[in-house]
Amino acid sequence: MRLDYLTIFPDYLAPLRLSLPGKAVESGLLELHVHDLRSWTTDKHRTVDDTPYGGGAGMVMKPEPFGAAFDALEIEPGDTIVFTTPSGERFDQRVAEDLATRSRLVFACGRYEGIDQRVIDHARTRAEAREISLGDYVLNGGEVAALAITEAVVRLLPGFMGNAASLVEESHAAGGLLEYPVFTKPPTWDDRSVPDVLRSGDHGAIARWRHEQARRRTAERRPDLLAPSALADGTPIERAVPGDAGELMTLQRACWVQEAVANPGAPIPAFAESLDDVRAWLGEWDTYVVRRAGRLVGAVRGRLEPDGTTWDIGRVMVAPDVQGQGLGRALLEHVQAAAPAAATSYTLFTGAGSDRNQRIYKKAGFRLRTDLPAPPGAVVLVKQRSHA
Ligand code: 6GU
Numbered sequence: 567m568r569l570d571y572l573t574i575f576p577d578y579l580a581p582l583r584l585s586l587p588g589k590a591v592e593s594g595l596l597e598l599h600v601h602d603l604r605s606w607t608t609d610k611h612r613t614v615d616d617t618p619y620g621g622g623a624g625m626v627m628k629p630e631p632f633g634a635a636f637d638a639l640e641i642e643p644g645d646t647i648v649f650t651t652p653s654g655e656r657f658d659q660r661v662a663e664d665l666a667t668r669s670r671l672v673f674a675c676g677r678y679e680g681i682d683q684r685v686i687d688h689a690r691t692r693a694e695a696r697e698i699s700l701g702d703y704v705l706n707g708g709e710v711a712a713l714a715i716t717e718a719v720v721r722l723l724p725g726f727m728g729n730a731a732s733l734v735e736e737s738h739a740a741g742g743l744l745e746y747p748v749f750t751k752p753p754t755w756d757d758r759s760v761p762d763v764l765r766s767g768d769h770g771a772i773a774r775w776r777h778e779q780a781r782r783r784t785a786e787r788r789p790d791l792l793a794p795s796a797l798a799d800g801t802p803i804e805r806a807v808p809g810d811a812g813e814l815m816t817l818q819r820a821c822w823v824q825e826a827v828a829n830p831g832a833p834i835p836a837f838a839e840s841l842d843d844v845r846a847w848l849g850e851w852d853t854y855v856v857r858r859a860g861r862l863v864g865a866v867r868g869r870l871e872p873d874g875t876t877w878d879i880g881r882v883m884v885a886p887d888v889q890g891q892g893l894g895r896a897l898l899e900h901v902q903a904a905a906p907a908a909a910t911s912y913t914l915f916t917g918a919g920s921d922r923n924q925r926i927y928k929k930a931g932f933r934l935r936t937d938l939p940a941p942p943g944a945v946v947l948v949k950q951r952s953h954a
Contacts, residue, residue: 567668567723568597572711573675574614576600578709586699587720595725606634615678624679632674632685636692645670645693649686650708654697657715661698665715665721668694673715675708744788761850769885786907793903794896797856803900806853806865811845813862814855818844821883829917832943834882851880854900856893863888866897870906877902877909877951882923898930902951910951915944 569587571579577633579600583591589598595849604612608630615625641647646668657660674689700711720726734888749760763775796802806814822837839847849869869913871878879901884894901932902912914932916923918922924934924945932947940946 567720568593568668568670569599570639570670570672571598571600571675571709571710572603572632572673573600573707575675575709576601578604578707579713581697581713582716587716590720590723590726593725596720601639603631603635606631606638607864609954618679620824621754622679625676626679627681627685629682629685629688630837632681633688636672636689639672641672641692643693645672645673647672647689647693647695648712649674649676649681649689649695649697650699650711650715651676651680651697652699652704652787652807653680654699656702656719657698657700657711658835659718659746661724662715662718665719666944670738671719673708673712677707682853707729727789743777743791746776746779746783782907789904789906793900795900797893797896800857801858803854803856803897806848806855808845808848808918810853810855810862811841811848813849814865815839815844817862817883817885819882820886824886825917825920828921829919832917832919833941852901852904853881854897854904856897858888861885864893864897866901868901868905869915870909875910877905877912879912879914882914887951895930902949905951911950912951914947915940916947918943918945 571582573579580599582600586595587598591598603614606612612629614631615627618624618626636647648664648665648671650673658709658762672693674685686695686697692742698711698715700714707709723925749764753760753765761775763771766772781792794803798812818836822834826832826834826837851867851869853865853867855862865881865883866879867881868877868879870876879898882894884897905912912932914927916927918940924947927947930949932949935948938946938948
């Protein structure tokens, strides 16, 4: 694999030579080229940035040096140009695995407020171009991101690290859990002992303990990894944004017409809510939505009750024309998995006359609780959470 870096701070990328990629270079697995973007400037001051058209704060990286660099580096179809930018797609293990299949990656490290958009558009005409972000925070430049991406990609190359990596990769692979805690000698340190099970020699018990620990950690730190984040057909389940309030209100009305029919005489607050009401509760609940062809067709919300242990689920809504396709079940599973670690039980209401809803909830493990208070015309259902 050949890696090129375009940067105005070549020294920033010096660690490439020290760490693991350095070894891969020695073994001939990797070819690394760090380029000073300023070597493709033509003015006395070696200018790489200028003020933004349309005004605003900060500076924008000029297109000409990048254009000249792409020419000089003989970028061609089959190469992949990676623009590191906080507004890119989110980098993860899947992206790393994908990039590891390329024969050449060219990193264009952004600085300031970003790179002139025409550079990215131009790059797309010459090669594959991807804009990639490390995560939801802002660095001063893309160099650290290019280093991180490089390390994640290079360790996946066949022959690198004897490829033991592939065995460990189960964590962070699709559907994976975070790693379980690990221990080494001595058996007691600082009055802290290694868990007995790990010294028991019982491999079955060790595997079960590790899996339980991994699940617990994942539920606590990264509930999003446990939540099925997409429907079976790949349609994503996404967190609702404030702009969804209008469509949510529309969906709510469509769904609660059915509820009004199933529960004659019962008050239906959701049906009467205004746009401001929906906006207000959106701010207080974790809300998830599903879109089909750009239209919001499903939603669910959850929040922790003041007791700190009950995860309150509500507004499981599926547009009447797409009901019966398993969407409600997927949303219900998602919102349960999204509950914080502190949640030990789930609770929800539905109409006393809503037979279909009650059937779906019971099938999902919820039980009717006539001993608990419910709003007029409604019943309460509860399910205990199982963490393992
Ligand atoms: Cl790729 N660049 C910058 N400047 N900031 C970031 C980032 C990239 N990823 C997260 N924050």
